[in-house]
Amino acid sequence: MVPAWAGALAGLVAGGVALGVAQLVAGLVGPETFPVVAVGDVTVDLTPAPVKDFAITTFGENDKTVLVGGVLVVLALIAALIGVLARRRPAYGVAGLAAFGVVGLLAVLTRPDAGMLDALPTVAGVAVGAWALLWLLRRATVSTPAAAAAPAGTAERPSQVEPPAEAERPAEAEPRAGVERPAEVEWPAVMRAGADLRAFDRRRLLTGVAGGVVVAGAAAVIGRQLGGRQAVDAARVSLALPKPATPAKPVPAGADLRINGITPFFTKNQDFYRVDTALVVPQVDPNEWKLRIHGLVDRPVELTYADLLKMPLTEADITLTCVSNEVGGELAGNARWLGVRMSEVLRRAGLRSDADMLLSTSADGFTCGTPVDVVMDGREALYAIAMNGEALPVDHGFPVRQVVPGLYGYVSATKWVVDVKVTRFDRDEAYWTPRGWAAKGPIKTQSRIDVPKSGDSLKAGRATIAGVAWAQHTGVDAVEVRVDREQWRQAKLAEVPGPDTWRQWSIDWDLTPGEHTIQVRATDAAGRTQVEQEAPPAPDGATGWHTITVKVA
Template sequence: MSVETRRGTMTDTLQAPDVGAPRLAAYNARRIGFAAGVAAAAIMLLAIVLLRLLSGVMSLPEVVAEGLLMLLPGVLFSAVLDSLQHAAKPLFYLAVGIGILIVGGLFGRWYADRPGWGQVLRLVLGVWLVFGIGVYTILGAGLFGQHLQAGVLWHAVSLLIVIGVFGIALYHAYAALVHRALPSEPDHTRRLLLRNAAVGIVATVGAGSLWRLLSGEGASTFAAPPVASGTGALSAATPNPPPFDLKGLATEVTPAADFYTVSKNFIDPAVAVGGWRLKIGGLVDRPMELTYEQLTALPASEGYYTLMCISNEIGGDLWGNAYWRGVKLKYLLEQAGVHADAFKAVFSAADDYRDSVKLERALHPDALLAWEMNGEALKKEHGFPARLLIPGIYGMKNVKWLNGINIVADDFRGFWQNQGWDDAAPYQTESRIDVPRFRESIPVGPLSLAGVAYAGDRGIQSVEVSTDGGRTWQPAEVKPGLSPYSWQLWRADVQVDRSAKDVRVRATDGQGHPQTREVNPPFPSGATGYHTVTIAVA
């Protein structure tokens, strides 16, 4: 054998040994398949977002995210929420999105074993059935989303469309990556890519638009401006009266733009007036269905109500006070004729959120179904077209985007209660220091403290402050609330010297019960403890 032949054999052996050639080819194919799967999953996510925006219906990532939240222990969820605060929801949905990309990559590896349209068809149908029958059911959405408001037909079709987009994208992404790796291989997919991309876009846009049209959501989102009630309510721009006009103290009426918002959604629903209906059913004599116009024509009531999120930390900003207008919930339920054996009212929202209260809470004489906030129609983020305001209980019970009230005889547990959060959810007594701010430099001498206090429908009897670590307490001046259900401003003028390291506050509710000193996290019944602000006295 010649030297040249030996050199050729040695070179071939170093580049690709015969025994390893098939394995190396399979490895490269699967690696390319994984990359193609990730790219296809990214395209699918874009189609999901587009379909979500067009239809306004809960999407695959949202079903997965909510299902995982339901399976997550409440203690763990609360710990994550406490640590990440406002970043928790975006990071959670980002994690779900990354998970979808990884799963897409794994499907791409499987596709690479036998690439072609036959494999695409098997993949699409298999994933569609597994998710629709298995994953959706495990996550609580039911068979192809049967427990969700849009129903089986929409979720089955929309799921097939987005998984179909994944399959088409996977085919073309894999072919493109193979052609890039092996330029000698001809690429016959470019014309087919344009055709299939057009099919995917038409299916996605068409399905979303058709659903919005058939569900009556094509009308304008907002109604005509409401007629002014003429009650002389305080404007949100009205400054606090003396002596509560300190800079940094929350205004007594919170502007809608500054009012806290919390929801479980990645994209909050944009409910259109034309397709919206409020349905009242279950254990009632006269089931009702009201349009927005019919609802707002009912006898209106108005008043100041404070809302606070149960996940609010001590000293947090997830609470606010506004002037609301709507119809009394008791009036509606009396018109429907609630049965004597009814136990709870279950409230459903356009985002598939549900919660419940015992019937006596629903029949509270001042429970309000509001359509107006601070003299204007509700903003989308605050629950347009209608939301609940039930005195005495945390915000999670005061359902936004309300579209259904079902009276039941059983003990229904809602979205958060299935995680372990308190079902009764009465407000804890809370007080907050707004002035001074954390680590603010304070000169020796007089110091003005100010903040807000709230105890739900129990009201606030007194507020006290301490500048010596809680050894002694001084009374604060407390402004009467704008209503029995609104927070109250307080102010205290004290003397501080260099020994003062912090200031703290505590309140006593209208029934004489002092604020809980023991520090507890928000889970499961709302945070407790005294708000303390560190200061630097110079």
């Protein structure tokens, strides 16, 4: 009999082979058909909004990694259990893998625009995984004739000797007085000469496991390469960006206060926050990309990437903010964007007077509802193709994404955008609206303390308190700071090129020994001061003053 640990190991490796083969086939069919991704996408869609909020708040940009990791851990545990059950009856193992195949198929085939070919990765993975499990279990045992168990010329071990017949057993004498009868001997089972025994072979199992791991890893790596990431990366790197017809305003010399620990004015691409619903980043070839504008328009428009590059390009510095950002959170970033004004594209289509919503769709099926009046009011709302002087990173929407200053990302910043339906809010809903979020999401005035950090220990005396504040598309006009709920004091503001970026601020304060509470609030250019009342991000953005506590010695 194969030990339980060996069965669990065989199940784990067979599960890995199944996923590796599924990844390989998905590389040919489409990355979104990988069953782990499909199950993860369904999980995201079915997860209640409060749980999603908790995941984003707790794990930030790593929420997708945690989700996929959780799915893989669950699959690993169940694969190990299937392996243990299959030791006694291989049919249990095949049935268990088939059951998980059904779950994967349901997740894959219920995706929008799914076809029967999309089932191929899951079917192939389950079939090869079942074969691998049976092969490993067979490999773990070898036939051992009973006669060979005892070497020639040696006495047979008790386990190889038949017990004497009843008549041949010596008569049991009555015990003498005071002498205890010896315990009755239990004779072991007999292994007759010529019987075919199955003995566990650890070495054969482990060599088979090593081969399975290599196959699983190689299939997964090749599958990821076939998924198109390398081709899209190559197209992105080779892209020559046109010069903007309307360059961004020069950044004022005093835009960055250069205080150690403060958030820089521009956020590097690799540091820019990423929050979206895509478990696998869409790989969109710019040569095949098209943007379709339709719905409540006079003339439906379809643009290729080459068409977009031929249009006048605008460069603008814009801060984006996620609606899931907690007070004092880091889900905000500022970048220099290059793209075509959305208003110019929409004018080509001819907006009808009753239209008030742009329902944009991403290449992965995500939808977003943007108010028409905001896009058409003259602000630099863009179909962006570049970020901080280079083509959009794939993770941030390559080849084209929306960037709309003044709106939270969930109602404006569609990545990998491929379709825009001009419609009305009373006719259509975007992805997050039925999940409890507001249909429109204007950004709320916020400020954050970057220096010092909450919980820091400081020396008594003069200390610098600094951070950033934002109020897109209005602009920040003032920032105030107070310590221990005493009188508010005006902070020094950095220069900014316009109302669509965040603004650095700083103030020097004499701190005495003890524990101190520091608070900050901002006022926008329209005279609206940041709300004191604390509220969570749902349904339309968090409110409250950022508050930290420090110790001074």
